[in-house]
Amino acid sequence: MNYTKLFMASAVIAFTFSTAQTQQEMVKSIMNEAYSNSQTEKLAYELVDGIGPRLVGTPKMKQAHDWAINKFKSWGIDARNEQYGEWKSWERGTSSVEMVYPHVKSLEGMQLAFSPATGAKGVTAEVIMLPTFKSKEEFNKWLPKVKGKLVMVSQYQPSGRPEYNWKEFATPESFEKYKKETEAATREWNQSLETLGLTWRTLNKPFEDAGAAGLVLSNWSRGFGVNKIFSAGTKKIPAVDISLEDYGQLYRMLQNGVTPKLKIVANSKDRGMAPTFNTVAEIKGSEKANEYVILSAHLDSWDGGTGATDNATGTVMMMEVARILKKLYPNPKRTIIVGLWGSEEQGLNGSRAYVSAHKDQMPNVQAVFNQDNGTGRIVNVSGSGFVNAYDYLGRWFAAAPSELTREIKFTFPGSPGGGGSDHASFVAAGVPGFMLGSLNWAYGNYTWHTQRDTYDKIVFDDLKNNVALIAILTYMASEDPEKASNEKMRLPVNPRTGKAAEWPSVQEPIRKGGVD
The missing domain is CATH 3.40.630.10 (Zn peptidases)
Structure with missing residues (x-):
């Protein structure tokens, strides 16, 4: 009998058992x-x-x-x-959005990140709604109207009920009608932005440049009472986000010939x-x-x-x-x-x-x-x-x-x-x-x-x-006694280009941000 091999095998078994026991503990x-x-x-x-x-x-x-x-x-x-x-x-302070005409109402909303402050007296102005456009020329003719106004720059949402709520309670016919109408409205809105060469990230600049008093957004998150809150995208005028419910009320007033007036107070601080x-x-x-x-x-x-x-x-x-x-x-x-x-x-x-x-x-x-x-x-x-x-x-x-x-x-x-x-x-x-x-x-x-x-x-x-x-x-x-393998897979061929996809490349970070 080879006692050396037997001893080595026993030692391996004992070590393996001991390791497993340690892991379990x-x-x-x-x-x-x-x-x-x-x-x-x-x-x-x-x-x-x-x-x-x-x-x-x-x-x-x-x-x-x-x-x-x-x-x-x-x-x-x-x-x-x-x-x-x-x-x-930038440091957020208190902010408020109030409707002061045709009646007084505190609106649910807040100043967007990096938005300029208004000063203690705030900004009071009438609102105007951004329509959809078929051409850039049409937009350029309309743009001077925003001077001195608070511009509503988000798509109107006729229903604040998320799709799952519609699907649960509406008739099949009503649900399909709702979907068809909302999808058509969204396509029209997105097509208008595409025609103007704008995105939600760049949307605000033209209005600031045209002398708007401020911007009013409502970035609905497709659920009851929730909005996405991102950056203002402005350097001189305030930008606020308000709830779908309040935004919708302002929109419907405009549609019915009433021009609401809002007061925005935003007390943020620019700290360099x-x-x-x-x-x-x-x-x-x-x-x-x-x-x-x-x-x-x-x-x-x-x-x-x-x-x-x-x-x-x-x-x-x-x-x-x-x-x-x-x-x-x-x-x-x-x-x-x-x-x-x-x-x-x-x-x-x-x-x-x-x-x-x-x-x-x-x-x-x-x-x-x-x-x-x-x-x-x-x-x-x-x-x-x-x-x-x-x-x-x-x-x-x-x-x-x-x-x-x-x-x-x-x-x-x-x-x-x-x-x-x-x-x-x-x-x-x-x-x-x-x-x-x-x-x-x-x-x-x-x-x-x-x-x-x-x-x-x-x-x-x-x-x-x-x-x-x-x-x-x-x-x-x-x-683990072994170093984990970092061998990469062969990426599949991209059907659009006919070439193999490439592994993502290392990207440098933004070293100086928020100044553009």
Whole structure:
């Protein structure tokens, strides 16, 4: 008998058993900490209610970065702010929109981000509705009418009921009529903008240049009581968004020969330029310190609501994962990095800046786990176009209890995508980056970029599930004896061009924003 071989085989079996036992114990400890000692509610309160919306360049954004650093340090985790550029600095104040003729009524609305202030007396003027046009010449003849007026520049919506509500209660004939009429109106509106060479991003400038007193928008989000809140797109005149209901009333008054008059007061502050940052936290690796597992979420938000599900939830998850791992797994094999990115909303600027500043790290990144689409439990994971992602992701996910993974649908190898969230910045650099897609919870209509994206929309049971799962994945990725493969798939032929699609290219961030 070959006792040497027998001893070696026994040692391998013992090591494998010991490793599996250690993994099971760690998974059990992570699950217990994630559910029995969760800090998610407290973190969310401090970030969402305590600090509020985190628009790039604002004092609130800097406050959030500093808050995150202090939290990490209180857990014994090294953290820093990395500056990558600067942005127009603007601070929201109080704002009001009132109808003062034909009768007095406070309208539901708010100043749009980066909108100029009005001064204490505000702006009082009649409203005028932007019609649709068949030609640019027709528009140019009409444009002088906006001088001194508040211009309504959004499409009129005759019904504030979302389509699902119509479908549930209307007769089939009534529902089809509703759909046909609304789709026709939308086509006409969009065709008019196309004829004028305008988009929703560039729509406001011609009116400002023509001497309008201000702009009134209503960017309906196709749900009861929700509007998208974005940038003003003006430099000198105020721009406000008001509810569909109030916008519709103004429109119908105009249609019936009554010209309403509004008073807008907006008390924002222009603070010049401010630095833009990423907050980066690090738990140093003990054996492979120059290999990395990156936890990714963007800290910034739009500021209609308080940025709860876009993306305080992702931020809180990744911070809570770091807290748990520092407590239970303080000496990971690979370095664990938490990146809380700035200015994702303006084009992935923070994560692109990190990739640019840390080019030397990119070949050594084991995986990037990114969370950015709401409050729901993780149910969709794509391989992001990496040929062997099914192998190592399969091993890591297999370590998690079935109650965390049973709903997840995997797509392998998936595709690299075009840049919807921060993992794309890493994927473009050839790094295995994965979006951990959440259950919908009506995110697209009701919270994504709306004024209703607030603390009360967070589903903490789902957040705790996600924290446990991401902590387990991070532990497994750190412990894995193998470096994850970053081999890319061969992309399919584009039927329009007849050529193979190309892998996304690395993009530099905007280093000086909000000044155009």
